[in-house]
Amino acid sequence: MSSLAGITGLALLAGVAAAQAQSTGIATCDDFLTKYDACISSKIPPAQSAMYKTQIEQTRKAWLDMAKNPSTKATMEASCKQTMDATKAALTAYGCSF
Template identity: 80%
Template sequence: MRQATSKVRTLVAGIAGAVLLVGVTAASAQSTGIASCDEFLTKYDACVGSRIPEAQRAMYKTQIDQTRKAWIDMAKNPSAKASMEATCKQTIDATKASLTAYGCSF
């Protein structure tokens, strides 16, 4: 009985982890509608997930989630959307320097 309970707990924990991962991935996959911005967000996510030390990852993920949300909101406004290519380029240029130390390239 004890072994069966342990197996059920392990299964439930695995399912909960998978559901959480799907939720995070779906949030990360939201498109801004601007190809260069989306490409940067994808590369940033890959860099943070593979090269940033675990202890610092949450900070970087929070920053990019805030940027992604701001860009998605901007893209909803037709007058702001027109300037997004330049906004994304400025962010990419500013971010390159800080992530180069980790071996990330954009």
């Protein structure tokens, strides 16, 4: 049983890594996601990083969905920049830079 649990765990990790590797096709959005991931992985204390990881995965999924829709894709660069500016202010205390 423990080997099955290990395989399942690896499959889940692979799924998360694949989601993180997906590009929105919008450079501003992808740049923000990369920098946010680096910040929460290296600067946010583990007790708080789970909340930030959940937030970024929700944001990533929403942006990937938006990128598939031509009518919303056109507004994504401005939306991503706005999100980055708001997040930058919130994460400066941890020493993150965007």
